[in-house]
Amino acid sequence: MADKPLPFEAPEPPRQTKQDSSLASMNELAMQISATSRRLRVLEERYTNLHKKNQLTDQSVLNLTKEFTREIKAQGQDMLDLKRELEDMKDKMKLAINELQDCAKIEDVQIIRKYVDLFDFVKFTTPKDVERIVEEKLSELIPAQKAMR
Secondary structure (H helix, E strand, C coil), rough: CCCCCCCCCCCCCCCCCHCCCCCCHHHHHHHHHHHHHHHHHHHHHHHHHHHHHHHHHHHHHHHHHHHHHHHHHHHHHHHHHHHHHHHHHHHHHHHHHHHHHHHHCHHHHHHHHHHHHHHCHHHCHHHHHHHHHHHHHHHHHHHHHHHHH
């Protein structure tokens, strides 16, 4: 009964020869190399995928940087345009202020109005009126002088 294992005992592995053991170790080594090769391929794929993602991210960052730079330049140009327009407006305002300072003030206009009302130019005569009046007076004086002589 010694040759037969008991039901609760593990069977003894068959005895290996030197050639079998070296073949087994070669198989085991081949399996380890194969497993390592598979793991290496998976790692290479992961590395490649990460590299592609990194390149895509870099390209996106470059594109965004170019776009932001373009927008910043446009904003800077807009600011320069606004500054020029503001300077033009300031110059025009100064010109308008100078023109208004040269205009007559309300007090000056009121003073002139008082003089105009005081003189009442309607009562003044024209040169024709003066000639007519002189002729009338002369015509009156000439008969009176003839009568006196």
